[in-house]
Amino acid sequence: MNLKELYQEIILDHGKNPRNLKKIENFNNDATGHNPLCGDKVHIYLNINNNNKVEDISFEGSGCAISMASASIMTDLVKGKDETEVKEIISDFLDMIKEKPELSSKNINEEDKTKLMCLSGVKKYPMRVKCATLSWHTLTSAINNSKDEINTEKMDT
Amino acid sequence: MNLKELYQEIILDHGKNPRNLKKIENFNNDATGHNPLCGDKVHIYLNINNNNKVEDISFEGSGCAISMASASIMTDLVKGKDETEVKEIISDFLDMIKEKPELSSKNINEEDKTKLMCLSGVKKYPMRVKCATLSWHTLTSAINNSKDEINTEKMDT
Amino acid sequence: MNIDNIKKEFPIFNSKIHNNDLVYLDSANSSQKPLVVINRIYDFYTKEFSNVGRSVHYLAVAATNLYEKTRSSVQKYINAKDKNEIVFTKGATEAINLVANTFGQKYLKEGDEILITELEHHSNYVPWHFLRKEKGIKIKFAEVNNDGEITIESIEKKITNKTKLIAFTHLSNVTGAILPVKEITELAHSKKIPVLVDGCQSAPHLKLDMQDLDCDFYAISCHKMYGPTGLGILYAKKKWLEDLPPYQGGGGMIGQVKKDGISYGDLPNKYEAGTMATAQVIAFDESIKFLEKIGIHNIMQHEKQLMDYGEEILRKNNSVKLVGNPKKKGAVLSFTIDGIHPHDIATILDEDGVAIRAGHHCCQILHDKLGLTSTARASLGIYNTTDDIDKLNLSINKCKKIFNLK
Amino acid sequence: MNIDNIKKEFPIFNSKIHNNDLVYLDSANSSQKPLVVINRIYDFYTKEFSNVGRSVHYLAVAATNLYEKTRSSVQKYINAKDKNEIVFTKGATEAINLVANTFGQKYLKEGDEILITELEHHSNYVPWHFLRKEKGIKIKFAEVNNDGEITIESIEKKITNKTKLIAFTHLSNVTGAILPVKEITELAHSKKIPVLVDGCQSAPHLKLDMQDLDCDFYAISCHKMYGPTGLGILYAKKKWLEDLPPYQGGGGMIGQVKKDGISYGDLPNKYEAGTMATAQVIAFDESIKFLEKIGIHNIMQHEKQLMDYGEEILRKNNSVKLVGNPKKKGAVLSFTIDGIHPHDIATILDEDGVAIRAGHHCCQILHDKLGLTSTARASLGIYNTTDDIDKLNLSINKCKKIFNLK
Ligand SMILES: Cc1ncc(COP(=O)(O)O)c(C=O)c1O
Numbered sequence A, B: 001m002n003l004k005e006l007y008q009e010i011i012l013d014h015g016k017n018p019r020n021l022k023k024i025e026n027f028n029n030d031a032t033g034h035n036p037l038c039g040d041k042v043h044i045y046l047n048i049n050n051n052n053k054v055e056d057i058s059f060e061g062s063g064c065a066i067s068m069a070s071a072s073i074m075t076d077l078v079k080g081k082d083e084t085e086v087k088e089i090i091s092d093f094l095d096m097i098k099e100k101p102e103l104s105s106k107n108i109n110e111e112d113k114t115k116l117m118c119l120s121g122v123k124k125y126p127m128r129v130k131c132a133t134l135s136w137h138t139l140t141s142a143i144n145n146s147k148d149e150i151n152t153e154k155m156d157t
Numbered sequence C, D: 001m002n003i004d005n006i007k008k009e010f011p012i013f014n015s016k017i018h019n020n021d022l023v024y025l026d027s028a029n030s031s032q033k034p035l036v037v038i039n040r041i042y043d044f045y046t047k048e049f050s051n052v053g054r055s056v057h058y059l060a061v062a063a064t065n066l067y068e069k070t071r072s073s074v075q076k077y078i079n080a081k082d083k084n085e086i087v088f089t090k091g092a093t094e095a096i097n098l099v100a101n102t103f104g105q106k107y108l109k110e111g112d113e114i115l116i117t118e119l120e121h122h123s124n125y126v127p128w129h130f131l132r133k134e135k136g137i138k139i140k141f142a143e144v145n146n147d148g149e150i151t152i153e154s155i156e157k158k159i160t161n162k163t164k165l166i167a168f169t170h171l172s173n174v175t176g177a178i179l180p181v182k183e184i185t186e187l188a189h190s191k192k193i194p195v196l197v198d199g200c201q202s203a204p205h206l207k208l209d210m211q212d213l214d215c216d217f218y219a220i221s222c223h224k225m226y227g228p229t230g231l232g233i234l235y236a237k238k239k240w241l242e243d244l245p246p247y248q249g250g251g252g253m254i255g256q257v258k259k260d261g262i263s264y265g266d267l268p269n270k271y272e273a274g275t276m277a278t279a280q281v282i283a284f285d286e287s288i289k290f291l292e293k294i295g296i297h298n299i300m301q302h303e304k305q306l307m308d309y310g311e312e313i314l315r316k317n318n319s320v321k322l323v324g325n326p327k328k329k330g331a332v333l334s335f336t337i338d339g340i341h342p343h344d345i346a347t348i349l350d351e352d353g354v355a356i357r358a359g360h361h362c363c364q365i366l367h368d369k370l371g372l373t374s375t376a377r378a379s380l381g382i383y384n385t386t387d388d389i390d391k392l393n394l395s396i397n398k399c400k401k402i403f404n405l406k
């Protein structure tokens, strides 16, 4: 049954107890995202060090289990990775959510892949895809430090 | 067949050779009417003498056979009548076109009644009723010397 | 027609959703259509179609008469004084934009105030916001109380001598609060302020009597009233329609057209530019007939029972919180569940065929005030039954189970 | 699908008019609808109805996908670059009003000029007239020549350094003249002037290629294109839709809504405020499919043959005068008969089931120029045949007989 795939334990856990849900003090990049259809919002804070590495990352926001879990897993995952790796991971994830059956990035270990694949249940729920991708698009703009607000309507998800 | 009733000889004759189609010199009242749906226009000129009698009347305009015949017969008919009589005739005619089977005015002789009844063929053509009544409504405003243009859309025909 | 088995008049309920019967609780968004309305559209297109008002041939004349017949039916149904006070629009949104635009053009200048409420749908705020940007007017918000109501006092408090119009909803699409339209209008008129009522949510559920309410403008969405999509109604007092400038320009709304000037047509043509939604207007006559056959009193009674039942059931359900607690309430049950986001609720309910809406319901101002980004909303139509409410409740319990709530 | 017996796809032709077969020659006013379109509306309402875009339940998601599918079909059919360049409106009239209003707001000031033509429908004049009154702009008219054409020279002559936009019809609904859109657009763009094309009459009859025409705006009426009433399309280049302000305000077109400000949604939402004509949009996909199945080249060929035949027959008929004689002409045969007013012609033809239109066809400026108050117009659709033309001619002869003409 599809619902079980969508609301797996990992999603419920991250949705309920999201990791990195706070505003870090020493962020040097940030961006906000907004889904006008449902009102969901996310604010991503990044600390990128001199070696272009994600030293720290956190987020604030409210949203459904899917979007909170997605932001939570994402922030856990990219911590410690460098910018190019992160960008590659983002595009791998978005490709997977859009069409590809699997993740193929070398920059994600197996355990994290399993976690991310838990989000693939949304593929059967087209209206919910935006929930899963909002934080990822917002991360892209945080990295690019583009101060524009990300509006999921505009996005190619 | 309905068409024969609509386009009787009298109508065709008056439509083709409308009586009183000119601008009289010495008019003291006048009014214009316009049917925005088809673009038909009529301008009525009245000379009312000191005894409130229609000394002379004419019209200018363009329109279908029905509207030209109606204006032609009407102008012939009211010439020489006094204002109250004319108003009574107008309302009798409009009542007939709207719903009453016959004309009942004492101020119209039998020959003229026969002529007017030729216009009753439009009853079966609701979209053409306006053609038959435009000049009559315009005559009302000429008598009242109200300078407003009569727009058949507004009228209760 | 008996309201207790009215569902069978709506063919949609023969459809299966994920193999379940459809439990349609999204009527505040748009109602389902009875077969008579659908058939009328079909018959009109297959046997009678023509554009209205412009040609003198048989089909055109017949269509024009049918079109105007709906106008008369609407006039009667809402008890307007004159049939030319009924203007067909593409929706309630257009109806409100029409008023904001034309009233704004003629009567508003910098510093003037429009008074709306915190309950308003974006459709009754954004058009006024345009005037704020263009003309520098101010928008004041009457405040919603803790029960999700707007009282006459909350309106009165915000009226100043700059208030040029008061615009508010008759029935909130989130809290279900029914506003005292007649009293607010009386108050407004005593200060010579005209009143616009957003009747989107009230029109399908309440008795409509324009002459009694005495408001100046009333906006209706036909698709929420068991009618076709793409159609709305603006009721406006004749004096306003005569007084205000036209809104859209085009065919049919003109008198004479010259290179250096234009005169406009008479009512209602002046406000119906271009080819209108002919088939939809003609079919809407069937919606009105359908509602008349059931009878508005039966509708109100039926829906009141449902509302009472629904409120009782949901109140009893642990973790479920109703949004708003207005004394007079209609047709809308908005709620939240602690620990489950409304989007997740809607998705899980949908799996059982229970269709509700989750989101801000085009009322972000109200949601901000309530400190919520989103709510779940079950909204009722004449076809709903207590059985639907029971199914809603069962599915809510399923949500709770999935999310490990009690 | 074979165009020669396409009539049978249109159920209206089973109807009798005054006991005669319907000879429908009023397609320029509105076209008849093929059964596939009517059935789609029926099926959507009976089995699939929901409002689009707002809810996450099954029916809403399905409806939203169907709605967006039509947008993609339209994009493909008119060869637009991007699907978000397609905005659904209530008609071509609204589409033009949308552009006039938003372009006017942002770019026009006193003394600026809009260049239109003497051929224009009121829908492409009145919206500009509003700006003349509000902003003091000027409206210039490119002159029609004796053949009822607008040449590129007549446009060029009226362009000044104050010309801010050129708006003209693709195909005249009175003379049938087809304007050189691509050349006019090239000329205009060479002077940095944007171009709006009123495509109402061309859309059902000509190949549409927005990228080739390169115009900035193109307005279409779906009800003239074998689609439902109450629906139109504005094509606009993305840069304009991004650049111009919104038109109507309401649900669905917003981003964030706060008490002190509003951000707007992305394309195409920004221009689709309120509940749209959902069923009509979804059904219009069938109109497009229907047209694609027949093939635009077959349509053009068929209609060209009919036009040639019709012109020949009418020219041969004593007392009949064709209105206009453009070298490139489509789908419209306007005429007068010396001694019979067009209204009388239309009434007499109607008795034989021959439906034409009489009047100024919302082109008073052109009629003034022609020194006529009114013309008779037979306009063609894909379902017409040479037999229809013959019947038209026979009925014209009947008119002449009634009026004792030779
Ligand atoms: C050339 C032209 N432009 C504009 C329009 C207006 O289209 P609509 O009435 O569908 O808005 C029409 C049709 O009446 C037309 O023929």
Ligand SMILES: Cc1ncc(COP(=O)(O)O)c(C=O)c1O
Pocket: C028, C029, C091, C092, C093, C094, C121, C123, C124, C169, C171, C172, C173, C198, C200, C201, C221, C232, C362, D250, D251, D273, D274, D275, D276
């Ligand atoms: C209270 C209220 N006002 C206005 C609207 C807008 O109506 P429409 O979308 O039909 O234009 C709605 C419906 O969405 C509504 O619920």
